[in-house]
Amino acid sequence: MKNSDLLKITEDYSSPIYVYDSAKIVSQYKRLTSAFKQVKNLRINYAVKALSNINILKLLHNCGSGLDTVSIQEIKLGLAAGVPAKEIIYTPNGVSMIEIEEAVKLGVQINIDNLSILEKFGTLHPTIPACIRINPHVMAGGNTNISVGHIDSKFGISIHQMPHLLRIVENTNMNVNGIHMHTGSDILDIEVFLYASQILFDAAKNFNALEFIDFGSGFKVAYHENDIETNIEELGKKLSKKFNDFCKDYGRELTLVFEPGKFLVSESGYFLVKVNSVKQTTSTVFAHVDSGFNHFIRPMFYNSTHEIINISHPKKHKRFYSVVGYICETDTFGSNKRISEITEGDILAFKNAGAYCYSMASNYNSRFRPAEILWHNNQAHLIRERETMDDILKNQVQVSLS
Numbered sequence: 001m002k003n004s005d006l007l008k009i010t011e012d013y014s015s016p017i018y019v020y021d022s023a024k025i026v027s028q029y030k031r032l033t034s035a036f037k038q039v040k041n042l043r044i045n046y047a048v049k050a051l052s053n054i055n056i057l058k059l060l061h062n063c064g065s066g067l068d069t070v071s072i073q074e075i076k077l078g079l080a081a082g083v084p085a086k087e088i089i090y091t092p093n094g095v096s097m098i099e100i101e102e103a104v105k106l107g108v109q110i111n112i113d114n115l116s117i118l119e120k121f122g123t124l125h126p127t128i129p130a131c132i133r134i135n136p137h138v139m140a141g142g143n144t145n146i147s148v149g150h151i152d153s154k155f156g157i158s159i160h161q162m163p164h165l166l167r168i169v170e171n172t173n174m175n176v177n178g179i180h181m182h183t184g185s186d187i188l189d190i191e192v193f194l195y196a197s198q199i200l201f202d203a204a205k206n207f208n209a210l211e212f213i214d215f216g217s218g219f220k221v222a223y224h225e226n227d228i229e230t231n232i233e234e235l236g237k238k239l240s241k242k243f244n245d246f247c248k249d250y251g252r253e254l255t256l257v258f259e260p261g262k263f264l265v266s267e268s269g270y271f272l273v274k275v276n277s278v279k280q281t282t283s284t285v286f287a288h289v290d291s292g293f294n295h296f297i298r299p300m301f302y303n304s305t306h307e308i309i310n311i312s313h314p315k316k317h318k319r320f321y322s323v324v325g326y327i328c329e330t331d332t333f334g335s336n337k338r339i340s341e342i343t344e345g346d347i348l349a350f351k352n353a354g355a356y357c358y359s360m361a362s363n364y365n366s367r368f369r370p371a372e373i374l375w376h377n378n379q380a381h382l383i384r385e386r387e388t389m390d391d392i393l394k395n396q397v398q399v400s401l402s
């Protein structure tokens with residue numbers, strides 16, 4: 001998107017505000033599917049948690065994507081977006097059997113990630129197809145908060161528990177139609193991914209009625225110029241070959257599934273904020289913006305770094321700034337970043353703001369969550385209103401305290 005388009009959006013809809021460029025989402029979808037064009041049956045299930053606005057779900061479904069969901073609410077959002085239940089997979093972690101039963105009634109593909117639920121599910125629903133999430137115990141992923149395949153992780157059924165898992169499957173005579181892994185986000189090295197996939201292939205041989213193998217996600221995107229990203233094309237070539245070889249041995253054409261979130265939407269997003277003040281201290285120059293980690297938590301939560309651009313004056317001489325928010329705790333978006341000289345009132349754009357940004361926003365400090373704009377066919381479409389005081393008060397129940 002051009003800086004002038006972004007600036008016009010802040011003039012028309014104010015700040016802070018999220019903007020998503022639909023063309024980037026579509027091009028990332030096409031890039032991924034074309035990297036795996038050697039696989040006959042490929043399925044992409046967009047991970048709703050990354051960015052769950054219903055218009056984004058519709059956009060990706062129009063591209064051919066299904067959905068990966070982790071809560072009953074995400075399933076309902078997907079259905080409301082018009083995605084059929086059979087194109088939705090539900091991969092919860094640590095939820096109750098009650099929620100799983102609700103998902104069964106809605107008709108989505110269930111993915112089970114612990115032995116006790118597996119046994120309950122197999123006993124109650126031996127004929128309903130279920131996928132099983134395996135934890136291959138491969139240390140992958142960036143920050144430890146997003147690395148989920150390791151030995152201490154709460155996710156999936158340990159590969160070391162395979163004998164126990166198989167006894168449950170045999171005893172309940174349940175129908176296992178898929179096998180799944182997700183080892184973490186921001187995987188830097190495709191060899192790690194391929195190594196984990198081999199563990200999954202070996203595990204898959206234990207089941208004779210599989211329809212798909214789901215390799216989860218974790219593709220890393222570039223956060224700044226020259227940053228490493230997952231080499232999707234190379235992964236496509238190598239994993240497709242392994243997958244096709246596996247299908248030949250298995251004796252059936254299975255579907256290869258991925259469930260990317262960040263890869264599809266991260267780079268499409270811009271978070272636009274206005275500089276309220278520039279404050280020089282003894283050691284630092286702070287640019288205080290009209291937002292905080294309540295709107296954009298990733299830098300504080302897992303040290304993510306986002307490029308920050310002064311789109312009001314992109315050509316001015318660059319200086320060092322720490323860009324900080326208004327929350328009354330440490331609230332740093334970026335420390336000592338080189339940004340074109342900032343004056344109060346300038347608009348800053350945070351890049352890579354598509355994934356895990358709005359979806360992790362909160363009302364902390366009783367602030368309103370921002371509006372969201374979809375930039376589609378060279379036009380700005382408001383896809384979520386900025387909250388108001390009514391939203392803050394909506395569910396509060398005032399009682400008589402006299």
Ligand SMILES: Cc1ncc(COP(=O)(O)O)c(C=O)c1O
Nearest residue numbers: 047182185217218259260261262
């Ligand atoms: C089970 C599962 N699948 C897919 C994803 C999406 O990961 P990413 O956004 O790195 O593509 C996640 C992210 O946490 C996940 O937990």
